Amino acid sequence: MPTYRLRNFFLWTLILFSKLANAQCPGLGAGTHTLCDPLASSITLAHSGNIDFLFDTYYQINGGITRGGSTQIRIKAINNISSTCQWKLVMYVSNISGTATPTDWSNQTLYGAAGSGSIPQLDLLEIRLDNFCHTPTNAGAWQQFAALNGSSIDIINSAMLVSAGSCVTQVNGAGDYLSNFGEYTFTLDYRIIPGITHKPGMYAIKISFCLSEM
Amino acid sequence: MKKSNLPLFFISMLFLGLTSKAQLVDEQNVTITMDLQPILQLDMSGPQNIDFVFDEVYEYVGGITKYGVTQLKVSASVDWDLYAVGYSSGMNGNALLWDNQVTYGIGAATNASNALDCELLELRQNKANPLNTSVAALFNDYSTAFGKSPTITGANNIYTSIAPYTKPIAGLKYIAGGVLGVDFVAGGTYLVTNASGTGAGSNYWYTMDYRIVPGLPAIFPNTRSNAGVASAIHFGGVATAYAQPGVYTMNVKYVLVQN
Structure with missing residues (x-):
């Protein structure tokens, strides 16, 4: 391949992958993807920041x-003109550090002697989510991520359009938490039961809540 | 643009077109931190002070034994060792001698000595040390039954040290575990059923008995050093000495430490 063609090939490839790499949420479904207004639609967290679990008693x-209720997700899904917005909400787990074993929490530091314990895995965290209309998948049940970096749990993910106001499971049409609190607000509980098999230390993971058009 | 670049250009534009449409993708993040602190929790139930009052001859001869006075209950998230150590504040010039708070009578009589070794206190735990493989271990623990006085084995004399937080060396007594890295009790608790049982029957619960035998004369014939031999400093090495009547105190510390 001539030099200029090779250079152009790398240039376009670089541009292509830089565009794809911007997508933190890999959750775009098949479809036109122009039905929701991306500027007016949003996901917000009522309680942002770190959620700290301190285990210092047996x-x-x-x-x-x-x-309980440590995170509240608020959704606004607004139609584009002459369109019907249909969305999905998925959460992903990440162990943050690039050096962590893909199955494990990111270890910030270890306490004391090395001991015989293990680094906790990503499925240690349990999450329970629900709302007034019980619209999420597995509403009210404790769920765990698979012990693999990037694994996901569906909150709302239905191929069928379920319009707002029906107060049934998987509502995913246009609407917002201001006018329809029971279907567009999600409350999350977190639970960790470490047991005695893990090495004492400070660990961290990140959970991404991704709102995207179907 | 050269004609030969057109296919690459169109392919790239196609991908860019797919990704550059106005699409709804929004994201929020939460960071979860988990601080797993090493937990070593020792619950001790029983009186803080254990008093031995010797005011009868039979108590001097036969000693006083106090059964089940102290309950030691462990909950730990890491592998652990537990040992007892005896020492004093050093009132008598040596932290391995009992503190002499009061001397009765007119004062020190001929041959009377207040140099009482802390090692004269004997302990007995209700079950054996689960794991102590110290090379040439003299005594794995305090589980041996109290012997008929005078007892010369040293199996029950408390481990003494002026450095109570330094673990006993190989061969010396632990209640559970040992100085070697392979000698420990795994993390767990008496609160739940585990491999060793539950509650008082498990490796996480020990009941301690105490005994002091002064003897007549009051020379504390059971006193033995950490190594199990007659203490070299017994009454300062004066063979004819006996204990000066008075009030004496010492400290028994139970130390729970990560293996």
Whole structure:
């Protein structure tokens, strides 16, 4: 291949992958993807920031800690002109550090002697989500991510359009939490029951909540 | 643009077109942190002070034994060792001698000595140390039954040290575990059923008995050093000495430490 063609090939390839790499949420479904207004639609968290679990007594290690209602997701899904918006909401887990084993939490530091324990895996975290109309998948049930970086849990993900106001499962039409709190707001509980098999230390993971058009 | 570049250009534009439409993609993130602190929790139930009052001859001769005075209950998230250590504040010039708070009578009589070794205190735990493989271990633990006085084995004399937070070396007594890395009790608790049982029957619960035998004369004939031999500093090495009547105190510390 001549030099200029090779250079152009790499140039276009670089542009292509830089565009694709911007997508933090890999959740775009098949379809036209122009039915929702991307500027007016949004996902917001009522309680943002870190959610910290501190285990410093044995009964916490053994019995776990539950943080109820630590995250509240608020959705606004607005139609584009003459279109019918249909959306999905998926959460993804990431162990943040590029050096962490793909199945494990990211370890910030270890305490004390090395001991014989193990690094906790990503399926240690349990999440329960629900709303007034119980629209999410597995509403009200404790769920776990698969122990693999990037694994996901569907919150709303239906191929069929379920319009707002029906107060049934998988509502995914246009609407917003201001006018329809029961279907466009999601409350999340978190629970961790470490048990005694893990190495003492500070660990972290990231959860991404991704709103995208079907 | 050269004609030969057109296919690459169109292919790239096609992909760019797919990704550059006005699409609804929005994202929020939450970071979860988990701080797993190493937990070593020792619950001790029983009186803080254990008093031995010797005011009868039979108590001097036969000693006083206090059964089941201290309950040691462990909950830990890491592998652990547990040991007892005896020492004093050093009032008598040596932290391995009992503190002499009060001397009765007119004062030190001929041959009377207040140099009482902390090692004269004997302990007994209700079950054996689960794992202590120290090379040439003299005594794995305090589980041996109290012997008929005078007892010369040293199997029950408390481990003494002026450095209570330094673990006993190989061969010396632990209640559970040992100095070697392979000697430990795995993390767990008496609160739930585990491989060793549950509650008082598990490896996470120990009941301690105490005994002091002064003897007549009051020379504490059971006193033995950490190594199990007659203490070299017994009454300062004065063979004819006996214990000065008085009030004496010492400290028994139970130390739970990560293996």
